[in-house]
Amino acid sequence: MRCVRSLLLLALLAILTGGCAFVRGTYGEEIKPLDLSSIKKGTTTRAEVATFLGAPERIVEVNDHEIFQYYHFDMKSGLLLFFSRTNVISEDVFVFFNKNGIVEDIVVGKKKPPLEMQFWPFGE
Amino acid sequence: MLARRNLPSKCSFGHLESKLASVDSTVMRFVIGSFAVCLALIALAGCGPIIWQRLTVNQPITKDQVTFIQEGATRLSEVARELGSPDEILNLKNRLVARYHFIDTKYFRINFGWGLRFFIPYYTPDLVLSGGGAGTDVFDVACDSNLVVQETAFAFHKSSSRFLFPWD
Secondary structure, three states, X not given: OHHHHHXXXXXXXXXXXXXXXEEEEEEOXXXXXXXXXXXXXXXXXXXXXXXXXXXXXXXXXXXXXXXXXXXXXXXXXXXXXXXXXXXXXXXXXXXXXXXXXXXXXXXXXOOOOOOOOOOOOOXX | OHHHHHOOOHHHHHHHHHHHXXXXXXXXXXXXXXXXXXXXXXXXXXXXXXXXXXXXXXOOOOHHHHOOOOOOOOEHHHHHHHHXXXXXXXXXXXXXXXXXXXXXXXXXXXXXXXXXXXXXXXXXXXXXXXXXXXXXXXXXXXXXXOOEEEXXXXXXXXXXXXXXXXXX
């Protein structure tokens, strides 16, 4: 009886873990505060920003401001049996330049809490 | 004969037999029940006939979180420090708009033909009912050319994200 029960428990565990997947993905380099500390408002040039952070993913021109946008996405996805949930979070960095190509402002968010690995699709 | 004489009475032997039979049937019932549960779990596992899926991008922003913003005084970089960096920056005539998105997508799918693979292994037709919805909450921050906040606005559409049947 005990042997049968153990075997069934093992089979149940194998089935439950067979129908599950946990996936992690990122897009773009994460820009750390240390990388940004070398950029000074009013002095750092466009070329220097490109040297420190690399080429931006996107360049936008808004009212004589040139903006470098650096993407960073983080994704966690969980699948268990017939429930699946994928959470994505974005942490982009924007560097604003004035007409002369000098850094005017840096728009960067505070570090968000790490994403949760979830599989339950209901609720918040 | 000797052996038969040393046996307990016929009545107690019969009792033992019926006891063994009842233990056997309990074990069998347990095994069959567990097997049925396992089969049901296999049927529902992974790429099975039924799935609820959800995709969220970013966290929702509430009105309470933006009370610190003072129009005409707060800078975009301060907004970003509190709420995180925006997802996109739009160019308007003489100002810019920073947009924050929260996207919520829900999807439900059931395949009634899934079980037919046990009877028709070479060609299993799909009989799929599925439905879902996507909703986006948006928080817009309009700034002047000095990157000072001039206006803010919310748009709530998250409730359009639902698990749906095709006929709902």
